[in-house]
Structures are given as C-alpha cells and as structure tokens.
Amino acid sequence: MxxxxxxxxxxxxxxxxxxxxxxxxxxxxxxxxxxxxxxxxxxxxxxxxxxxxxxxxxxxxxxxYPEFAQYWQLFAPNPLQQKIMVETRLLTAGSDDKPRIGPWVNLTTRDDAAIRHNPLPSHTHQNMLRSAWNFYYRSHDGKSGKPIGTNGELSTEYLKRIGLQRLGAGTGGVRPVGIQLRVRFIPVPAPAWSKEGPEEKTRRVTLPWWQVDEADCRGL
CATH class of the missing domain: 1.20.5 (Single alpha-helices involved in coiled-coils or other helix-helix interfaces)
Incomplete structure (x- = not known):
C-alpha cells in the first residue's frame, strides 16, 4: 500500500x-x-x-504622455527637404591676357558620382561643400547679399578656395583671374503619407564674380 x-x-x-x-x-x-x-x-x-x-x-x-515624455529626438528633427546643387566656373587669362569664361561645372554631381556604387564611400567633399554653402548663406544678408561681419568675409574666402581647389585652379599653365558660383535649390517631394503642403519650385541663386589672385591659389 x-x-x-x-x-x-x-x-x-x-x-x-x-x-x-x-x-x-x-x-x-x-x-x-x-x-x-x-x-x-x-x-x-x-x-x-x-x-x-x-x-x-x-x-x-x-x-x-505624460509618464514617458521625452524631450530629445533620436534622429534629425527636420531633415533637409531640398537638394542643393553647387556649380562653379572660372574666368582665366591666357598668354594673350584675353579673358576666357569656362563652362559651368557641377561640384555636387561630382561628389555624388564619387559616392555612388562605392562600397567604402567618403563623404568628406560632400559635407565640406554643403557646410561651406550653409556657412556662406547664414553669414550674408538674404536681400542685399552683403556679408554680415567678419564671418561673411571668411565664408566667401572659404567657398572661393573650395571652388578653386575642385577646378584645379593654378595648374596646367592656366591663370585664373575670377571665379563664379551658382546654386540650385531643388525641392525633395514629400512622401505620400505626409500632410505637408505642395512643394516649392526650383530656385536659383547666382553669385557675382569673385576676383582671384595668386594668394587664393597658393597651397591648393
């Protein structure tokens, strides 16, 4: 049992x-x-x-809310809603000292092409160009285009040097005497689920010619 x-x-x-x-x-x-x-x-x-x-x-x-409210964001709070295309061209003087205007060169397209299909891309040039333009835009008056303080002059020189470096100024026996930049702001379409208003049209800003001397091309 x-x-x-x-x-x-x-x-x-x-x-x-x-x-x-x-x-x-x-x-x-x-x-x-x-x-x-x-x-x-x-x-x-x-x-x-x-x-x-x-x-x-x-x-x-x-x-x-309100128990788990957070006051920071994991990603960028407002990503860029427009693509900025920076183009530049040179004014050169040949052996006869006659000025010659070169074709427009799209620096942004060059940077994008260097990154596309690259397994180990470098965004240095891309970020440098974007930062230089943002620096210039913030330090200049939006209506008159005049520089605001010393930052305005510094941003002009910075953007000029980048343009001269990308175009290989001072090489090949060509003497640059001027450089000009223009920028296109191309809106990025909002996604289908977004409630944002209609996209803006593409707008262009053409900067005046900037004089170039030997000091501008030194060290490029």
Missing part, C-alpha cells in the same frame, strides 16, 4: 514541475511582450514622422 502511494507521489511530482515551468514561460512571454510594446511605443514617439506614426499618433501619444 505504501509503495502504491509513493509511486503515485512520484508520478504527480513531474506533472507539477511541468505546470510550474509552463507558468514561468507564460509569465516570461507576457513580460517580454510588454517590454517590446513599451520600447516600440517610445521609439515611435521620437522617430521621424512616417506612415505608422501618422496613422496611430493618437494611440502613441496616449501611451507615452
């Missing part, structure tokens, strides 16, 4: 262990789902606007 009771107890023990293990797995699964849901909602609350956040914005805000 005692052997029968012991055998039954031995048979019940593995069943209890299985039930306990199943309960632990169920609890772990619920906790994991809750954690994934929590982090997914927090991520969507700080991510750039997309189709998912646009559709479920009310539900996301209802979960995140």
């Amino acid at each position: 005692e052997n029968s009771i012991e055998s039954r107890a031995d048979a019940v023990e593995p069943v209890r262990s299985l039930h306990f293990l199943a309960a632990l797995i169920a609890i772990a699964a619920v906790l994991l789902a809750a954690v994934l849901w929590h982090f997914a909602m927090l991520f969507l609350s700080i991510a750039p606007a997309n189709a998912l956040t646009t559709k479920y914005q009310k539900q996301i805000n209802g979960y995140v």
